[in-house]
Amino acid sequence: MTDARAATIEDVARHAGVSRAAVSKVIRNAYGVSPAMRERVTAAIEALDYRPRVAARAMRGSSFTLGIELPHIGNPFFTKIVAGATAALQGTGYQLIIAPADENGDEGIRALGALADRQVDGIIAISPLVSTDWLERLGARMPVVMIGRHDRSEHYDTVTGDDASGTRLAMAHLFELGHRRIAHLTRSEDVTEPGSGTPHAIRLEEYLAAMRAAGLEDEIRVVRTGMTEDAARLDTLALFDDDRPTAIFAGNDELALGALRAVGEAGLTSADVSVVGYDDVDMASHPAISLTTIDQSGVEMGDRAIRLLLERIRDARTEPTHFSVTPVLKPRTSTRAVRAG
């Protein structure tokens, strides 16, 4: 209120009786600083409560900021990724900022662009809807790690779960329980475009392949829904109207929870309709829910993404690296053997 503006490097320099460059050196721990000067400067910084403006630093140097773009912040799997990322960042001097995209496809590009405009030193992207071309160009400009995408680029790293084998685990589990009429609950076409390499696309393809391999081509049933639990709930309810399946393989846990909600609302239980999800969100293990799902360790993915990013930034690595997490089946009570008869 009173004195207004915060101290600048100039103020610190004057206060310590040295040059701006000297202060800068001390801050950056650069070469060519005597212990005596370091002492004086540190004291001045302390005294004036000085904090370097990131915007000014970013103009020539780096911003010490990493950005992560999140579509749909409500998905608890993404928050696991963020948790892993923040943990990996402890003590590195880098700050993570999250740009929420929400909504539709263009929002992802908007959020990524916003991060780039803010001169972050590196970006973690999750949005599967952004085109490879666009990402490729972004990756040429700055370090980028893409989570959950199976295309392999020259210019960015990827961290993925093995969605194909994860889906096979889920399907094998259902087959073992005797299910034949298995529906797949997935998102809209744009996220499952064949060959696009998005997780949902691969899970869909692998579902189809598993059904065909089991000779169940006629039982194939793909249900499209939105991004939220509530959309999944409504579309699952509609699915029950005609010719109910005995099991539902959902594209992720959020959709699976919606399906489970529908099962409950329709007065059914897992004895009538089994549900398998994907991600092993925290809530899945809750005893009241007990959702069978595929664990792909979001925390490890976030951790890994940060490590790869830091390698690119600090060690100036440029050859692309691809890391894959092995999925694990978590059988719980939302799946049961199909009713005899």
Added chain:
Amino acid sequence: MTDARAATIEDVARHAGVSRAAVSKVIRNAYGVSPAMRERVTAAIEALDYRPRVAARAMRGSSFTLGIELPHIGNPFFTKIVAGATAALQGTGYQLIIAPADENGDEGIRALGALADRQVDGIIAISPLVSTDWLERLGARMPVVMIGRHDRSEHYDTVTGDDASGTRLAMAHLFELGHRRIAHLTRSEDVTEPGSGTPHAIRLEEYLAAMRAAGLEDEIRVVRTGMTEDAARLDTLALFDDDRPTAIFAGNDELALGALRAVGEAGLTSADVSVVGYDDVDMASHPAISLTTIDQSGVEMGDRAIRLLLERIRDARTEPTHFSVTPVLKPRTSTRAVRAG
């Protein structure tokens, strides 16, 4: 890969055959631009795919970035707030960035400092652990809106739920169902310090007041736990060991879900132990969970916080404003009448 660096305002100016200042004017929609020039400059921007560097803008003007600090990103109530905030920001030209704090008290200050260093135009803070003094100083420097805090400052706005009346709703509901032995599950002392005005402090105080007013002083039982669902689960299980309460009023839904988990794991049901939460997180309404809770509309809080912030930024408002959301009881099946006998 080839041409490297992105276009600057200088490039655009050269391409359009005008001065840098002219381009700047066009971008900012400032006064003194002929239609002809606007046309030429716009074309050049288009052609070069120019995007202004935020860091450079921030050095003199504003960054068009708003920051929100989130402790513990895993709490789904906070994601509701973010959802409300992003929605309110649509089309304003401002970008929201989230600084995750996680962990303990100091992390909140670290995250807020990081946002300030990044020259955001305004900050929404949720961390209840930061001292009023510190926030006061921050608020003197830049627009700040504090969510969920009942102290009234000269220098920042607040958006709160009416925690006192919300707690009264919850307790009245339990009394009505015949409960007398009601425990309160809350966080550690630092978040519930009497007089600090944090939501958890007020809920605790109001719980104590309600118990005393009902003549149940002897039944008061305050259980401390951590921040996560899992901590709540463990401490609730421990609580069951000796002399089980018939109802638990939890400080928020995340803790309530942990308590519910414990109830399930102990082989009990809501007929044995009723549970009330606070926040009305999405999962609370899931039929398998069906948690009785207090709705305080996180979405509206996020929306409101953004509006207040934009008022301070654009209209240069300086008198502090305080907005309160009225809580609503959502009775569900996690609470039942106490067993006769």
Added chain:
DNA sequence: CACTTGGCGTAGACCGATTTACGTCACAGC
């Protein structure tokens, strides 16, 4: 003794935008 060498510090260019101060031009009014 002249000459390198390494340690320490400074001056000043630079990053890419905004903003201020000022110049020019056309036109209206007297």
Added chain:
DNA sequence: GCTGTGACGTAAATCGGTCTACGCCAAGTG
């Protein structure tokens, strides 16, 4: 014809850091 005025542009200062190039000095070296 002279002057005042508003519209439109531009040059240059500025924001707060980083980084390069260079200067100075004391200690080795041949």
